[in-house]
Amino acid sequence: xxxxxxxxxxxxxxxxxxxxxxxxxxxxxxxxxxxxxxxxxxxxxxxxxxxxxxxxxxxxxxxxxxxxxxxxxxxxxxxxxxxxxxxxxxxxxxxxxxxxxxxxxxxxxxxxxxxxxxxxxxxxxxxxxxxxxxxxxxxxxxxxxxxxxxxxxxxxxxxxxxxxxxxxxxxxxxxxxxxxxxxxxxxxxxxxxxxxxxxxxxxxxxxxxxxxxxxxxxxxxxxxxxxxxxxxxxxxxxxxxxxxxxxxxxxxxxxxxxxxxxxxxxxxxxxxxxxxxxxxxxxxxxxxxxxxxxxxxxxxxxxxxxxxxxxxxxxxxxxxxxxxxxxxxxxxxxxxxxxxxxxxxxxxxxxx
Amino acid sequence: xxxxxxxxxxxxxxxxxxxxxxxxxxxxxxxxxxxxxxxxxxxxxxxxxxxxxxxxxxxxxxxxxxxxxxxxxxxxxxxxxxxxxxxxxxxxxxxxxxxxxxxxxxxxxxxxxxxxxxxxxxxxxxxxxxxxxxxxxxxxxxxxxxxxxxxxxxxxxxxxxxxxxxxxxxxxxxxxxxxxxxxxxxxxxxxxxxxxxxxxxxxxxxxxxxxxxxxxxxxxxxxxxxxxxxxxxxxxxxxxxxxxxxxxxxxxxxxxxxxxxxxxxxxxxxxxxxxxxxxxxxxxxxxxxxxxxxxxxxxxxxxxxxxxxxxxxxxxxxxxxxxxxxxxxxxxxxxxxxxxxxxxxxxxxxxxxxxxxxxxxxxxxxxxxxxxxxxxxxxxxxxxxxxxxxxxxxxxxxxxxxxxxxxxxxxxxxxxxxxxxxxxxxxxxxxxxxxxxxxxxxxxxxxxxxxxxxxxxxxxxxxxxxxxxxxxxxxxxxxxxxxxxxxxxxxxxxxxxxxxxxxxxxxxxxxxxxxxxxxxxxxxxxxxxxxxxxxxxxxxxxxxx
Numbered sequence: 001x002x003x004x005x006x007x008x009x010x011x012x013x014x015x016x017x018x019x020x021x022x023x024x025x026x027x028x029x030x031x032x033x034x035x036x037x038x039x040x041x042x043x044x045x046x047x048x049x050x051x052x053x054x055x056x057x058x059x060x061x062x063x064x065x066x067x068x069x070x071x072x073x074x075x076x077x078x079x080x081x082x083x084x085x086x087x088x089x090x091x092x093x094x095x096x097x098x099x100x101x102x103x104x105x106x107x108x109x110x111x112x113x114x115x116x117x118x119x120x121x122x123x124x125x126x127x128x129x130x131x132x133x134x135x136x137x138x139x140x141x142x143x144x145x146x147x148x149x150x151x152x153x154x155x156x157x158x159x160x161x162x163x164x165x166x167x168x169x170x171x172x173x174x175x176x177x178x179x180x181x182x183x184x185x186x187x188x189x190x191x192x193x194x195x196x197x198x199x200x201x202x203x204x205x206x207x208x209x210x211x212x213x214x215x216x217x218x219x220x221x222x223x224x225x226x227x228x229x230x231x232x233x234x235x236x237x238x239x240x241x242x243x244x245x246x247x248x249x250x251x252x253x254x255x256x257x258x259x260x261x262x263x264x265x266x267x268x269x270x271x272x273x274x275x276x277x278x279x280x281x282x283x284x285x286x287x288x289x290x291x292x293x294x295x296x297x298x299x300x301x302x303x304x305x306x307x308x309x310x311x312x313x314x315x316x317x318x319x320x321x322x323x324x325x326x327x328x329x330x331x332x333x334x335x336x337x338x339x340x341x342x343x344x345x346x347x348x349x350x351x352x
Numbered sequence: 353x354x355x356x357x358x359x360x361x362x363x364x365x366x367x368x369x370x371x372x373x374x375x376x377x378x379x380x381x382x383x384x385x386x387x388x389x390x391x392x393x394x395x396x397x398x399x400x401x402x403x404x405x406x407x408x409x410x411x412x413x414x415x416x417x418x419x420x421x422x423x424x425x426x427x428x429x430x431x432x433x434x435x436x437x438x439x440x441x442x443x444x445x446x447x448x449x450x451x452x453x454x455x456x457x458x459x460x461x462x463x464x465x466x467x468x469x470x471x472x473x474x475x476x477x478x479x480x481x482x483x484x485x486x487x488x489x490x491x492x493x494x495x496x497x498x499x500x501x502x503x504x505x506x507x508x509x510x511x512x513x514x515x516x517x518x519x520x521x522x523x524x525x526x527x528x529x530x531x532x533x534x535x536x537x538x539x540x541x542x543x544x545x546x547x548x549x550x551x552x553x554x555x556x557x558x559x560x561x562x563x564x565x566x567x568x569x570x571x572x573x574x575x576x577x578x579x580x581x582x583x584x585x586x587x588x589x590x591x592x593x594x595x596x597x598x599x600x601x602x603x604x605x606x607x608x609x610x611x612x613x614x615x616x617x618x619x620x621x622x623x624x625x626x627x628x629x630x631x632x633x634x635x636x637x638x639x640x641x642x643x644x645x646x647x648x649x650x651x652x653x654x655x656x657x658x659x660x661x662x663x664x665x666x667x668x669x670x671x672x673x674x675x676x677x678x679x680x681x682x683x684x685x686x687x688x689x690x691x692x693x694x695x696x697x698x699x700x701x702x703x704x705x706x707x708x709x710x711x712x713x714x715x716x717x718x719x720x721x722x723x724x725x726x727x728x729x730x731x732x733x734x735x736x737x738x739x740x741x742x743x744x745x746x747x748x749x750x751x752x753x754x755x756x757x758x759x760x761x762x763x764x765x766x767x768x769x770x771x772x773x774x775x776x777x778x779x780x781x782x783x784x785x786x787x788x789x790x791x792x793x794x795x796x797x798x799x800x801x802x803x804x805x806x807x808x809x810x811x812x813x814x815x816x817x818x819x820x821x822x823x824x825x826x827x828x829x830x831x832x833x834x835x836x837x838x839x840x841x842x843x844x845x846x847x848x849x850x851x852x853x854x855x856x857x858x859x860x861x862x863x864x865x866x867x868x869x870x871x872x873x874x875x876x877x878x879x880x881x882x883x884x885x886x887x888x889x890x891x892x893x894x895x896x897x
Contacts, residue, residue, distance in 0.1 A: 053797055073800050074809070080801040086794040090816045100802030144798075151802060 001065060002026035003187055004050075004155060009059035011045050011211075019045040020056070021211040027155075027187050032178065034190045036198040037208035038234070043191045046208075047157050050189065052076050064154055074103075079148030081158040085140040087132040087147075094119065094128040096143050100151040118150040121180060138169045145177065149184065156181070156188040162197065174201050195235045199223060207231045229344040232264050237310060240264045245306035249337060250282035260339035260347055267299065267312035269336035273329035281331040284309075291322035302328050358723055362731070365716050369734055372774040376749035377604075377737075383752050384598040396598040406580065410602065413561055413576040416495050417606075420560030423500025425553050427651050428507025432545075434644045435508070436515035439635045441645065446652045453655030454505040455878045456662070457835040457852055459565030460871045461498045463859050464658035465489050466570060467665065490572035498570060499560045501655045506559075507552035514548035515541070520631045554614040558607050562742030564838040565852075569859055577603050578744045578838070585748055585842060597752060600745040607740040659875050665868035673863040683869035691854060691866070695873065698851040701765060702833040705772045709833075710826040712773075713780025714818075721785040732781070739778045746771050747842025763845040771839040776829050787821035788814070820888045827885035831878045 004027040011020040020042045027033045035043035048054040050061055052073025061068045068076055079100075088096050094115050101111045119125045122142035132140055141161055148156055161177070162170045178201050181188045192198050198205050199219040207214040207222060207230070215227045226232035233240055241249075241263045249263060273283055286302035286309065298316035302309050311330060313320075322328070339347045387393045400406045431450075435443055453461075468475040469489035476486055489497070518541060526540045527533075564578040571579065577599050585596040636644055669680035687695065716735075720728045738746070750771050754761035761767040791814055799809035837852035844853050851870050858867035 051797070051801055053800075072805070073797075074803050074805050076801075077803070078801060080798065082794040082798060084792050084794055086792060086798040088795065088798075088813055088817075099799065103803035103808075147798070147802065157801075 003029045003031075003064060004189075005062045006046070006050070007060050007062075009046065009049060009061065010057050011042070011049065011054065012057045018211045020049075020059075023059070023208075023211070023213055025206055025213065025216055027189060029187055030182075030185045032181055032188050032190065032201060032203045034192060034198045034202035034205045035208055036192055036195060036205050036235070037214075038193055040210075041208040042211040043193075043208050044159060047159055047189060047191050050155070051078055051080050051157055077151070077154045079151060079153035079156045081141070081144045081148050081156070081161045083160040083163055085132075085137070085144045085164075087140045087143050089132055092129050092131055093124060093135070093143055096132065097146045097150050099147060104151065114150050118146040121149070121183075122146045122176070137165050138173055141165065141173065142176075145180070149180070149186070153186070156186050158188065158190045160191055160193070163192070163194070170197070171200075177201065199235070207234065209234070226338070227346050229262055229264065229340040229346075232338060232340070232346075237267050237312075238264050239267060239270075239309045241307050241309075248284060248304070248306035250334060251337070259341050261342040262340045262344075264338045264340065265309075265332060265336055267310045268314070270309065270311045270330050270332045272311070272313065273331040277331040278333065281333055284330040284332075286328045286330050288322045288324055288326050288328050290324070300328065302330060304330065358719055361715050361719050362723075362727060365712075365719065365731055368712070369731075372770055373734070373737060376746070376753040377741075379752035380597045380600050380745070380749045383594050384601050386594055388594070396594050399595070400598050400602065405575070406599070409575045409577050409580045409599075412492075412567075412574060413578070413603075413606065415492065416499065416567065416576055417557050417561040417610075419492075419496040420499030420503055421553050421557040423496055424503040424507050424556035424560075425549065427500055427504035427655075428552060428556075429511050429549055430647055431504065431508045431651050432511035432515055434648045436512040437631065437633060438641075438644050439633045440648050446648055449652035449656040450505040450508055451882065452659045452875075452879075453502060453652075454509075455831055455835065455882065456502075456656075456659045456871070456875055457565070457837060457855075459569055459837060459852070459856055459859065460662055460874075461502045461658040462494075462566045462569040463855075463864070463867055463871070464661035465494060465498055466859075467661055467864065468657075469494075490570055491574050492571075494570040495567050495574065498566050499556070499563070501651070501657075502566075503556035503559055504651065504655060506555040507549060510548040510552035510555075511545055514545040516631060518544050518631060523631070550614055550617060554610060557610055558740060561603065561606060561610075562744070562838070564742075564744050564841070565856060569856075577606075578742055581744050581748060582838075582842065585751070593748075593752065596748050600742075600748050603742050603745055604740065607742065611736075611740050662868045662871035662875065665864060666872040668865065668868075670865035673861065673865065675865065683865040686866055687869050687873065691870070693847075694849050694851055694854045694870075697765070697848060698834055698874075699877075701769050701772070701848075701850060702830050704765075704769045705776070705833040706826050706830045708769070708773045709776050709780045709829045710822060713777055713825070713829075714784045714822055716777075717781045717784030718788055720781060721788040732785075735778045735781055738774050741775065743775065743836065743838030744842060746775055747839035750839070750843055762843065763848070765848050768840050768843050768848055768850070771843055772833045772836050775836075775839070776832050779832075780825055780829055783825040784818065784822055787818040787825075791817050824885040824888040827881040827888070830881045834877055834881075835874060 006026070007024050009020050009023040010018065012018050023042070023046060025033075035046060037043045045054055049056050050068070052068065052071070056069075063076070063078070088099065091099065097115045097118050098111050101114060106114070115128075116125065119128055122145055124139060124142050124146065127135065127139065132143060135143070141164075144161070158177070162173055165173065174197055177190075190198075190201060199222070202219055204216060204218055205222045206216045209230050215222060215231045217225070222231060222235055226235065229240070232238050243260050243262065245263055246260065251260075251263075271277055271281075273281075277283075284304050284306060286304040288300060289303045289308065290299075290301040292299040292301075293316060296315065298313045298320070300311045300313065300322060302311055309330065311328075341347055384396050385392055385394065387395055400410075431446075434440060435446065440446060466489065467473060469486070470476070471488045471490075473488065476488060479486060522544070523536055523540055526536045531539060561576075562578060564582060567574060567576045568579050568582070575583075581596045581599040581603065584592045584599065635641075665675075666683050667679050667681065668683075669676040669678045670682045716731070720732050741749075750767055751762055754767055761770070795813050795817070796806070796809045799813045800806060804812060834850075835852060836850075837856060840850050840853050841856060844850065849857075851874050855867045855870045855874075858864070858870065
């Protein structure tokens with residue numbers, strides 16, 4: 001039996017708005033599970049239902065073998081980290097972390113030891129007696145994390161914990177969260193709309209859209225083997241082309257027997273043809289429309305007979321010039337093209 | 353299903369509003385629609401429209417209302433502009449003076465102006481001895497001067513807040529697009545602060561219309577609706593309650609009309625400044641600097657003058673009502689020996705009112721802030737009604753409603769406490785609701801996820817966070833409660849007289865020494881409460897509005 005099991009979860013807000021529509025998944029012990037999707041896709045509603053802050057219209061949730069449906073949220077023993085930190089401003093850092101232990105009547109000596117340990121884990125040991133207002137956003141979120149972990153909950157929920165932090169700090173803290181989760185061995189559910197963050201941090205990702213699950217899989221599966229056009233274009237960058245482009249991509253009309261509605265290829269799977277491409281490559285003549293230099297990579301937007309295509313160049317030479325309007329020969333392999341039917345489902349497995 | 357705590361609060365709130373608002377207002381309306389025999393009639397209203405005296409009072413009310421509005425707008429926005437945009441030396445003192453003007457009861461203002469500019473007024477007499485004749489301050493102009501210098505802080509505090517919150521980039525953008533400084537002020541700054549100015553103006557207008565003490569003391573025959581209503585109600589012979597209630601209804605209608613008018617005018621003009629690029633204060637030099645300081649200090653000092661006059665006159669030597677040269681504490685001695693019960697009444701009533709307001713206001717505030725529903729928004733809207741009810745009307749309404757069993761409360765302390773309570777309740781509900789909205793709901797959820805039941809999470813997390821705001825709000829309610837005159841004047845009996853009532857009587861009797869000493873005691877109590885409030889929640893003059 002799975003550790004956490006969500007079955008047919010549905011949530012309907014007044015009228016016909018379905019925030020969740022028959023969502024089912026399981027999470028194992030020690031697993032880092034991420035709910036990824038655009039805002040309004042239902043991921044936060046789902047997380048709040050697990051925490052007990054929102055009631056499901058239908059469906060059930062069980063944790064460690066017991067149903068949670070009739071358990072009030074304060075008895076669920078589920079730790080939660082909030083987007084706005086929700087650090088208690090009237091308590092010191094240490095008092096914040098000790099807050100949940102007090103409710104559990106943990107003896108004072110043990111409380112002190114556990115608080116010190118938790119603060120050391122999030123590298124806030126020196127701040128124990130400070131008030132949170134004096135701390136930065138990153139430090140406040142560390143308090144939130146320590147506070148949720150110290151009660152040794154059965155499950156740790158994180159609701160976009162990094163979205164209020166600046167880019168560099170986000171990456172540092174994301175690695176820290178990942179390390180801490182693995183070292184204490186706790187099941188964690190993480191909500192984010194940032195696909196890069198999801199790829200970096202997760203054991204498995206659940207991509208959601210409009211209240212439904214699009215795909216559940218490892219980061220590799222989600223990125224390299226997207227099952228729907230939504231997943232393909234939401235995670236990473238994707239060139240999406242209409243079916244009419246098929247003939248230019250070396251795919252006869254017989255391919256996919258006309259069921260292909262949209263075709264897609266990742267920018268990094270397209271190369272500049274400098275006479276060194278594999279012999280079975282498909283070649284496509286294009287014209288530079290825009291060149292964007294990003295340092296470790298560069299993006300070329302090319303106008304081709306198949307439509308506009310973004311090409312990613314790894315480690316571009318600083319001297320490389322791409323004048324608008326100049327010809328650009330493109331090449332790619334047949335098996336890197338994904339095709340999707342009119343309902344957005346993938347048509348065939350990955351070619352290789 | 354178990355009836356939840358908040359359902360009980362909601363039921364209680366409605367019952368309370370029915371008892372203290374709907375019933376009294378209903379009684380007023382009913383009484384205005386009855387003749388002496390108790391039959392239904394519109395005669396009171398036709399009589400109101402036909403009687404020259406009432407028509408004059410109606411017009412006069414509009415005149416003092418708009419006069420007070422214009423005066424407050426001029427003084428308030430001039431001061432706001434100078435204080436928000438120009439470096440003024442001692443600006444903290446200036447805003448303290450504005451607070452002093454705001455919290456000193458209007459009738460003290462009237463009294464001080466009489467002391468200086470009345471028939472035998474100090475300044476007037478001195479000028480006359482130099483051969484300069486100025487008419488005594490009584491009448492319309494006196495009222496307007498008192499109102500302008502009394503109510504300008506409403507405009508000043510709101511407008512200066514808005515002015516210092518305008519994103520400087522907006523003005524810089526206008527400048528870079530080629531607007532002259534004057535065009536910039538007219539096209540950018542002014543429209544942005546207009547909602548704040550009109551809100552401040554509305555407060556000045558409503559208070560000018562509702563004020564009873566000033567026209568009564570300084571009007572000398574210049575009657576307004578508030579004074580007419582009181583005269584009709586309190587006449588020893590031929591007291592005419594149904595005419596008094598008719599005037600009350602007219603007064604409420606007027607206030608409502610202006611409130612909704614202002615809402616309608618500024619309905620789309622809500623600007624949320626972001627505070628990234630705050631305006632800086634300019635340092636002026638030379639003549640312009642002197643002029644700016646002159647404007648600010650003149651307004652502030654004249655506005656606070658009543659408080660100083662009261663303090664000075666309270667320590668002048670007196671025997672009976674007559675002042676003698678030199679200083680002495682006779683006036684305070686008289687309070688101690690003869691009027692201790694009045695001070696005690698005031699303190700007791702105010703503390704009782706504040707206790708009620710804080711507990712009930714906070715509960716309803718939580719309900720309004722946290723449980724969004726048709727019910728709570730209706731509750732919130734209904735609570736706006738006491739906000740526009742002039743004190744004199746509340747007094748008359750309570751008399752009309754609670755004069756007979758089952759609720760024969762007239763003459764008791766309870767009726768005075770309840771009348772102040774219902775008038776101040778909207779402020780308290782609003783302020784606790786806004787304090788609560790500052791606390792992120794995830795704060796309580798965090799506590800719940802850590803193992804605290806919702807009720808304990810509220811007590812352990814939310815209450816400590818909103819407590820300073822609530823206590824501060826209570827202190828400000830105390831200021832309002834202890835300075836309340838008009839409804840108490842209608843409702844008091846000998847044993848329940850309060851300090852403002854006694855001051856009013858003393859001024860009418862010409863006992864200026866006693867009035868000054870009582871006023872000083874009032875001012876000291878009010879200032880203490882404000883000091884505590886500011887210590888608790890940080891200095892925020894706008895909380896006083």
